[in-house]
Amino acid sequence: MQNSEAATSENSVESDWQRVEYLEELAQWLYYHELPLQDCIDLLHWAVDITLSLRIQLPSWLEPPKTEGAQRHYSVSFILIL
Numbered sequence: 001m002q003n004s005e006a007a008t009s010e011n012s013v014e015s016d017w018q019r020v021e022y023l024e025e026l027a028q029w030l031y032y033h034e035l036p037l038q039d040c041i042d043l044l045h046w047a048v049d050i051t052l053s054l055r056i057q058l059p060s061w062l063e064p065p066k067t068e069g070a071q072r073h074y075s076v077s078f079i080l081i082l
Contacts, residue, residue: 013054013055016050016053017054019047019050020047020051023044023046023047023050024043024044024047026043027039027040027041027043027044027047028040030043
């Protein structure tokens with residue numbers, strides 16, 4: 001059962017990334033064809049919201065070191081430029 005849940009979760013993440021790409025492309029198309037700028041911005045905000053809701057797998061070099069005893073708290077900040 002765990003394998004099917006993992007596969008479903010992975011497919012969901014992939015479909016979310018695909019949705020983000022479609023929203024970005026649509027916003028770009030609307031902007032290129034000089035349609036209302038607010039519509040473009042709304043689509044990009046939606047794409048950002050989806051991106052922020054995803055649980056992104058961090059590369060190993062960004063993972064906090066494993067320590068015994070005291071726990072350390074790390075945060076990683078991402079800057080999105082629109």
